[in-house]
Amino acid sequence: MVQLFDFISIGTLNIPFAFQVDQLSAIFMLIITGVGFLIHVYSTSYMHEEASDQYARYFSFLNLFVFSMLLLVLGANYLIMFIGWEGVGLCSYLLIGYWYKNKDFSTAGRKAFVMNRIGDFGFLLAVFWMIQHFGSLNFGDVLGKAAGMPLNDKVLVGITLLLFLGAVGKSAQIPLYTWLPDAMAGPTPVSALIHAATMVTAGIYMIARSNILYTLAPVTQGVVAAIGLATAIFAASIALKQNDIKKVLAYSTVSQLGYMFLGLGVGAYTGAVFHVMTHAFFKALLFLGAGSVIHAMHHEQDIRKMGGLKKQLPVTHWTFLVACLAIAGIPPLSGFFSKDEILSATFSVNKIYWVIGVLGAVLTAFYMFRLYATTFLGKFRGTEEQERHLHESPRAMTVPLVVLAILSAVAGFIGIPAVLGGTHQLENFLSPVFAGSVALQHAAHPDHTTEYLLMGISAGLSVLVLLYAITRFSKKPDMDSPGGLGKLLENKWYVDELYDMIVVKPLHRVSVLLNNVAEKMGIDGVVNGVGKFVSYGSRQLRLLQNGQVGVYILIMVAALLILFIIQLFVL
């Protein structure tokens, strides 16, 4: 822990500008800088078409993003964390709206910013509440004082719920998730950065950092788990019918984030952080792979116009396949271990949640392999012009893909659970951070037979669904617009339209009303009225100065008479 200087010092409240490195920050720093570095390397090639000043702008935003995220995970109190928190919000706005000349893209950037602000509002309130209740914002003080509080203390529940609101905004959970799919407007490496290494993991980090508070507030934990699970299954269902390669990945991110929150909600903090890490690898890989495909297809993103890219893009194809297997939870790739850890913790808390979680995992396998089969297998369905130009991406793009593919494949081995004969090195590494929560939880692990069974069920179902998806979509991808439920899913359950109707439109109407009535009639009326009155009054007064000396004297005499009358009769 390094203290640089006193940032805010008022009365007894003292907030130092301090950094802190512990096991949790270290893991996140490695993810951010590691994946961030690969994305930077990839970007040098992906963005080479941009003009040099735009290129510079892109990289300065990208680095500001990484800087903010590092500030977020390094801060030793909630305020420094909040500075980083706001920083990533700003950078996401700048990068999503990077091609600001396209109105849809800049609108998407604005949407991300506004949605984030709603969450930030909760975070900020929680920070104030902490100052009021604990008199400090340092992690050490707050978490230390909180550890002595009773279970489900009202203040703790309030603070954790408000912090969770912040996490919901930043990590795209129901109901504030709609910005993340729209964030696809930015360049693809940015999507990879937002979805994998930075930004959306901030919420997970914050909750993992405050794990004691959450463990002591089971009410909030229930809310976190329920929202996480709902998001996981809801987003997975939407991803089933999306046809934009990046949209599918975006909804899969939302869904995976839901799993992480489910993990946090059931107290599997290590599992959630583990999943953040493995997800960072395979999701960055998926996005960069998608970027490579889009690059090869000359900015075509509709998977219905792809197909058969296996031959032309061998490196992209193999790495993408690894990432798909990893995210689908096929052993022994990384996704299997992290997802399984969350699911087995869920099973020991609530069996129904586990069933829904496995259903979500199966859906994940389905939509990922639908994406994979439609893009890489079968026949090419684009134009001939596109087919002639198909090419594997340059080395600067494929090398990060390969590195990430290796990481996606092997990252799971640092967290092999005891039941499979491993020692779970990650859990041991992180144990100082989560020690307080672990001591409080005494979670009953399911016995080994059950655990084998659970793993078998989730992995087995995923494999079955995966094979089904490959056979079904490699030959005959669904090209037509679906009807019924499919249409509902394709249109994302009409959530955007719903928000538009109940929030955006009424607000818009109120502002139009204010503009027309309050602004034009009220404020403009007063300002213009003053001007009009003065100019009218002076025009009338000017008539008195008519140049006729007689009139002047008449007025003078009349005024004298009036003064006399006042003097004599009134006073």
Added chain:
Amino acid sequence: MTINHYIFLSVALFCIGIIGVLTRRNMIVIFMCVELMLNAVNLLLVAFSKMHFLSASAFDAASKAGTDAQLFVFFVMVVAAAEVSVGLAIIVMMYRNTHSVDVNFLNRLKH
């Protein structure tokens, strides 16, 4: 003759002067009307001076009451004489420039 006669005469003269100034356009006539007003005031001053002196000398033969008003009349006359010289000079200059002594002719400042 009581003081009332003097007051009536003086007020009548003053009103004639005011009405003349307000209604006439000939500058010389306006000028004379101004003189009329000045002299109405002078007349009133002298009348009151005399009244005060009479009432005061009934008790004290050596009284000097009212002399200040008479002095003031001389003062007004001096100022009026100065005013006449300036005013007549203005009228002469105006006549040289406009060949007229009509005051309404002098309204060009408003433009």
